[in-house]
Structures are given as structure tokens and as C-alpha cells.
Amino acid sequence: MKVAIASITKHGTETGRRLADTIPNADLYYMSKFRRGDEEEKGITLFDGSVRLILPDLFQKYDGIVLIISLGAVVRMIAPILKDKKTDPAVVVLDDRAEHAISVLSGHIGGANELTHKVAALTGARPVITTASDVQKTIPVDMFGREFGWKFEYDKYLTQAAAAVVNEEPILVVQESGETNWWKHDRKMPDHIRTASSVEEAIRTPHNAALVVTHRLIAEEELSGLRYPVVYRPKSIVIGIGCNRGTGIAEIEAVVNETLESLSFSKNSVKAIASIDLKKDEQGILELSGQNNWPFVTYKAEELNKAPMKEKSDTVYQYTGAYGVSEPAAFLASNGGEVVLHKKKSGNVTISVAIFREEK
Structure with missing residues (x-):
């Protein structure tokens, strides 16, 4: 979470400086009249006039905003710039004496409740959470x-x-x-x-x-x-992939999409892609992994050969040292889960699908 901390008082500025030193990815903003001389060195932003003027910019740039300002003032200032709870940043109010940290906006989805607890722990303030499910x-x-x-x-x-x-x-x-x-x-x-x-x-x-x-x-x-x-x-689907060297992402992704659709599985539930270690530098698989934020795990041939396979292939063994790639890779990466598609070959791609086995 990228966090902005803003203060408009002397005591608030002292607290803000301490917070900015302890919260990762935090940027500090306070009024120019409280200048210390080390602001440029520390990356602190100074402003003049009302903090209201910089709030729209903070809303665009940050995931969370800690305002060391009174709650009433904050409510009045942020009201005109609120859009949607799915996109508005987390807003936390900390009083001038750091006695109460209050989750004000985007408590759940935006992470304000978590940020409130973090701020409270760092300052000794009492966290104030009003979300019914948390209470x-x-x-x-x-x-x-x-x-x-x-x-x-x-x-x-x-x-x-x-x-x-x-x-x-x-x-x-x-x-x-x-x-x-x-x-x-x-x-x-x-x-x-x-x-x-x-x-x-x-x-x-x-x-x-x-x-x-x-x-x-x-x-x-x-x-x-x-x-x-x-x-x-949930992240429950593991996809085992085997392919000819140089197979492009477009062909691999088309096979993955068609396979998931035929199984009536959601692409949003893919947990990982798995293959043999000979494919750890396969560009098409790496691109598919990166674009979808799917971890790509690989196994040595001897590891794959120890996994159960419905059908072993001497041809695959001749080229890879493993009797199969996609199916045993899917099995291993799914923690020994259920293999729902043992193997399907489509063009240059071989694919298997398993459901991750959760530990009891």
C-alpha cells in the first residue's frame, strides 16, 4: 500500500514525521510554516493554504491516506471527491495528540481498517473501527x-x-x-x-x-x-503445460482459455502454471505467466517420473527424460490434487488441469 500522511498542526507534524519513518512506502505532507530544513533530503512535500487543495491529487496517487486532522474537517473535505468504495483510497484520521486512529473510508476493500490498526500500533493510539463485521x-x-x-x-x-x-x-x-x-x-x-x-x-x-x-x-x-x-x-486451478520450443503466447493462451471454458472453470481461479524445468525459459509460457500474474513452477524429469500418470510416453521420455510433462507437473503443483484433465494435445501445446489439494 502506497500511503500519504498529511498534517496541518505542529503536534501533528511531529507525529507525521515519526509515522513516515516507520510505514513503508509512505510520503509525508505538511505546511511550509513547520519547515525543518531536511524536507528535501527526506522527500517531504511542503504546502501552503488549505490541505483541501491537495486532497484530489492524493486521492489519485495513493492507496491510503492518513490525515492528522479533526474528523469533522476531514468529512467535509473529502465528501466532494468521493466516487466509489471499490476505487476510493483508504482514509484514516489520527487526532492531534495521537490518541485515536479512526477508520473513515474504504474500511474493507480499500484497507482502511488494516491501516488504522497499523497506525494505532505505531503511535500508541486506540484504533476505532466501526465496520459491523469487524465489531x-x-x-x-x-x-x-x-x-x-x-x-x-x-x-x-x-x-x-x-x-x-x-x-x-x-x-x-x-x-x-x-x-x-x-x-x-x-x-x-x-x-x-x-x-x-x-x-x-x-x-x-x-x-x-x-x-x-x-x-x-x-x-x-x-x-x-x-x-x-x-x-x-479461490486460487484452486493448476495448469500443466508442455509445448514445442518456440510456441508463442497466443497459441498457448488460446489452448488454456478453450480448455478452461470446456471444463466450465473460471480463469480467475488459476493458481499456477507448471511444467518441466527444460521449459523454465520458454518465452510463451513466461509471457502467459507474467500477463496473468500466475506463478510458473517447474520440476526436474526425475520428479515428474515419480508422479502418477494415466499414460506414459516413450517419445516424450526420449526428448525430455520424463515420461510425461503436463500431467505430472499439474499433479505435483496441485499438492497431489485431483487431475480433472489428464492430457489434451492441441497443436503445439499439451495441457493438463488439476485442482489444488488443501491441507486439512
């Missing part, structure tokens, strides 16, 4: 699974589902894949939150909202059997 120590619907890399893909009913959670209405967490240790609070999961292992099971179970964690593409008609569903994409 009640329950599931934050708009942040569910974020620490694992989950992203919601179907959020039409996000507001209704969040209201159902904080109002302690019957909630179903429908989990077909992904990490299972998502309950992070130091209290027992409340009785109104229950789990189901499939959408089919969830449809048969009474509930007021459903949080669906799955790598599968779900049609609207299937979702219509659920009340206020929100769909999350």
Missing part, C-alpha cells in the same frame, strides 16, 4: 478470503448478503474449493453461519444469503436457486 467478529463479506487471494466475481447481492451476515440471519458458506481455514476470529463460529459442500446441497438448505466459494463457472439458472448469492474465486 461483531464475523465474516466481512466484501473481504472474504482476501488473505488467500480470493476475489468475488458475482457481487450483485453483496450489500444484501453483508446485511444478512451482520444481522445474524441464516448464512451458508458454500465451499467447493479453496482454503478452508477462513474463520479467523477468536470465538466459535456462530450458529447462524453454516457450511455446505456444493451448490446443490445449498439449494436444499434454508438460508438467507449464500457465500459461494468455487472455481466452477455457475450459470444464472443455478444461482437462481440460492438467496442473495455472492460468488468468490
